[in-house]
Amino acid sequence: MNTETTTTIALAEVRNVSKWFGPVMALNGVSLDIGSGITGLVGPNGAGKTTLLRLLTGQIKPSLGEIDVCGHDAWSAKAKDHIGLCPFGDATWDELSGRQLMRVTAGLRGFTRAEARKRAEAVLETVGMDDRANRPVRTYSKGMRQRIKLGQALIHDPDLLVLDEPLNGVDPVGCEELNDLFRSLAAQGKAVLVSSHILHEMDQLADRILFICQGKLLASGSLAEIRDMLDDHPLKVRISCGSPRRIAPQLLTLESVKSVSIEPPSELLLEVQNPGRFYAEFGEFAAGNDAQVHRLKATDTSTEAVFDYLMERALHPE
């Protein structure tokens, strides 16, 4: 399923990519584009997320298919000019201080010493580590390590930022700061690919979501777009109205409504079959029945709910 409607230029293109390790197929015929903005990569353990990230960053080659980053094969050194990676593991050169690590990372990108120093200071400030940068990395907490790794990914100002669970271990305030940073990078036209197993993070953060499971791309697009595609997915809708007991039986006459439960004092919880049709039917119903609706809200449009449904559909097609 692909609900792509964005018109941004793809910075990374994945074309019919399959990857297997011995007898294990980690990715199976995946095609997708990653453009500017924040893209969330969501899937359970073993879904193929890390394999996709490793393919995109040129650590491994696809068994079949092609991956281009900014017009270059992802395996090539030229493609890596455009990629910044924040890997999942905590490991880095722990014996160095945060400042030394940034300078070394800039040096590895080929910057002169003066330029490396300048970039190191700028990035340390960007990730909020400038005041702790003289400490050895081995003394850093998990959250500080995430920030310093993010700094390593940002040091050469890449077009495509690949972040594997970047908020793992970061405190809530830090999460919000980093999310703001991701948004500002996206606003600069960069592509930010964020892998996360904390699905609700994606609700607020990602412009687009890639759902991946068992090596296959189940869906891609904005949450709303994906949600709209799932016509047969039961949706829960909460209605706050003046006289819930009066309109509850009447709502059951609508074809799209599967069940209604009353939640005192003034709310109804509906399970609807086809969201698009329901909203049309409910509009007519409310206008004609003096329903006194104060508020209507779909309760399970979260990434997690959509993902659960997609997983269910992938594992049990019928």
Place this chain on the structure above:
Amino acid sequence: METANKTSTVAACAQVFRLALRRQFFSRQTIVTAVLLGLTLGITALWAYPMPWNPDPRTSAQLASRILSPLYMGFLLPIICLSYASSAISGERSEQTLVYLLTTNIPRPLVYLAMYAAVLLLTLAVTLGGLAVLCLVPGKIGLEALGVFWTVTTCATVAYVGLFLLFSAGVRRATFLSLAYALMIETLTVNIPGVVNRITVSFYAKSWLYETGKPLDLAPTGAALGLFNPVSAASAQWVLVLASVGFLALGMWLFSRKEYD
């Protein structure tokens, strides 16, 4: 942040070189090497000091045949080389830091070349420095031996570093493989009569030493020499040089193609 990327591949390779040099120098390998060299120095100092039961002054030939050839060339040199070279890439891999080198914009063969240069420089400094100290401990007699041994040590170090770095690029636990190779192949196979010993680096190092070290009486005599069947010094030099180049080229090729987990 400025977006224009003014970068230089040479500068990036130089950074890989500096990083690898620093990480290898400040490592357990340096401690192990220092301990082994210290022990060898102690043995050499004890041997060089005239004892009541052996009051005769020591000679260059004795130093070469009793200390330098068996202990240094036969054991210490390959161990020093393997401790640095075999851990260079596999160490980064097991510490999960190799990913940062693989995702830079430096072509992979150049990453390998820069690491090779760093490891080689450090290993040469240790092996040649160690040899010099070993030769100087007994006094003047060591100078003649040093003149014979330093060229062979240099070439053997280059060959060993190439081989063990190749192992490091190929397998995760390269130190175990290298140790097994050093003990089983370089130490045991080199003494097997016939041509099978010609697969070892130490065979060519010994052949070279036997010819250039004639004043030190290093070569075995009679049947022993026939069984060892050395090649000429010129042939040994060629083989060591070609092997070194071959190991380096193979390592660069392997590193540029391998998918590391």
